[in-house]
Amino acid sequence: MTRPYVLVLYYSRQGATRDIARHIAAGIESVGGIEARLRTVPAVSSECEAVASDIPDEGPVYASHDDLRDCAGLAMGSPTRFGNMAAALKHFLDGTSTLWLNGALVDKPATVFTSTSSIHGGQESTLLTMMNPLLHHGMVIAGIPYSVDEMFTTRTGGTPYGASHFAGPDNDRSIDEHERALAMAQGKRLARLALALETTRGQ
Numbered sequence: 499m500t501r502p503y504v505l506v507l508y509y510s511r512q513g514a515t516r517d518i519a520r521h522i523a524a525g526i527e528s529v530g531g532i533e534a535r536l537r538t539v540p541a542v543s544s545e546c547e548a549v550a551s552d553i554p555d556e557g558p559v560y561a562s563h564d565d566l567r568d569c570a571g572l573a574m575g576s577p578t579r580f581g582n583m584a585a586a587l588k589h590f591l592d593g594t595s596t597l598w599l600n601g602a603l604v605d606k607p608a609t610v611f612t613s614t615s616s617i618h619g620g621q622e623s624t625l626l627t628m629m630n631p632l633l634h635h636g637m638v639i640a641g642i643p644y645s646v647d648e649m650f651t652t653r654t655g656g657t658p659y660g661a662s663h664f665a666g667p668d669n670d671r672s673i674d675e676h677e678r679a680l681a682m683a684q685g686k687r688l689a690r691l692a693l694a695l696e697t698t699r700g701q
Contacts, residue, residue: 502532502570502692503533503534503535503568503570504532504570504571504685506536506537508574508587509538509583510613512665514613514663515663516557521681521682522534522573522609523685525683525684526685532570532693534685537560541586542589567597571607572603572609574587574610574611576612576628578612578614578619581623582623597635604637606638609641609688610659610660612661612662613662638691640688641659642661642687643687648676648679653676654676655680656676656677656680661684
């Protein structure tokens with residue numbers, strides 16, 4: 499029997515959101531009995547014909563709707579774009595109407611994460627708006643509770659709505675110990691919820 503997995507779905511241009519995704523995946527895989535599946539989405543092009551290859555040159559492969567349909571839980575991340583998710587991730591979600599019609603994601607846990615170049619760059623509004631399509635899909639939203647100590651000690655990223663990272667104006671600031679701990683705690687919590695809900699779904 500195949501082990502359940504949490505889909506860690508993200509879009510990243512400079513690498514900061516990808517790094518958070520990896521720490522969330524590490525948190526997921528620290529919980530026994532479940533795996534993390536890292537997937538990304540292609541950039542949106544203004545060209546009328548497809549210009550990106552079907553398989554990216556490096557990093558995780560592109561997500562399919564099957565990856566989303568079959569997951570036990572979802573962690574979704576994007577850099578901020580004027581206080582909202584990037585168009586590439588929104589484009590992927592806009593194509594999930596069939597999953598919505600079939601109720602494929604109902605009662606599955608989900609969480610969100612982001613990164614910004616400025617410390618007040620719209621992290622919380624991005625996280626909140628990323629939740630909207632997941633709520634429409636009937637998913638159960640999980641943030642980071644204040645029982646995680648680093649919620650009180652972080653001076654950069656980290657919110658109750660989800661993990662975040664302040665990458666700096668040149669996108670060269672590494673994830674610090676508090677941001678890392680929060681991302682791993684978020685992944686661990688999501689994995690535990692996914693396992694718990696997996697056994698009761700459909701009853």
